[in-house]
Amino acid sequence: MRLVVHRSQRDVAHAVAQRLVAELEGRPSLVLGLATGRTPIPIYQRLSALAGQGRVDFTRAATFNLDEFWRLPAEHPGSYRAFMARHLFGHVRIPPARIHFLDGMARDAAEECARYERAIAAAGGIDVQILGIGANGHIGFNEPAVALQARTHLATLKPQTRRANATFFGDDATAVPEQALSMGMATILQARSVVLIATGRGKGRAVERMVNGPLTTRLPASFLQVHHDVEVVLDEAAAERLTSAQRGRA
Ligand code: F6R
Secondary structure, X not given: OEEEEEOOHHHHHHHHHHHHHHHHHHOOOOEEEEOOOOOOHHHHHHHHHHHHOOOOXXXXXXXXXXXXXXXXXXXXXXOHHHHHHHHHHOOOOOOHHHEEOOOOOOOOHHHHHHHHHHHHHHOOOOOEEEEOOOOOOOEOOEOOOOOOOOOOEEEEOOHHHHHHOHHHHOOOXXXXXXXXXXXXXXXXXXXXXXXXXXXXXXXXXXXXXXXXXXXXXXXXXXXXXXXXXXXXXXXXXXXXXXXXXXHOOO
């Protein structure tokens, strides 16, 4: 894992956006894995601004979002499809056919998950996967458990995760769907490179365990230790619990 620590959340966003701009310049048909949540919003804002200035081109790229709520219509403001439209896809020129989501309204969850795995493979696999991390160490909706799912699957959300997603459900955690479709651990680990972003003190403990702790299903992000190309981009608050040598690698 390469650790990069920036002074602020804004610096994190600029650095990650810059990396994506460079990746897209090098490979215009880049296949991106994308996350929702609060952490990547400043990155998407930065990319949207750069797109407005003609400084980044998504027209040949393809995207696959990590997850989507189960049984929530795409039009609902809390859906991840709606989130991505608000924060990125509404602001950059990318052909709709190149934007991929799990369909939370699909008839059959297992079939939908298999379809998504096939679509990722047909696109040639994910080149760069952007990840956030839950305060409990989840990635995607792979929550801490005795066993993790390898492939895209229907996941049950922890109460803590539903609370963290309550914003577009009238701040009512009980209104957040209990289940979501999510890429699995192997789906994520198959990406050619991974960029995990964490900002704020609330992520400090999970980041420390992900980097220094044992590999455990109790902290799904710890599995990133076995991936050969992971960049962990942190602000100082999220890096607080790392050793000074680790923080100094920025
Ligand atoms: C979102 C996702 C989640 C989030 C994580 C952190 O697509 O897969 O794993 O990355 O819950 O969320 P934030 O950034 O809101 O703290």
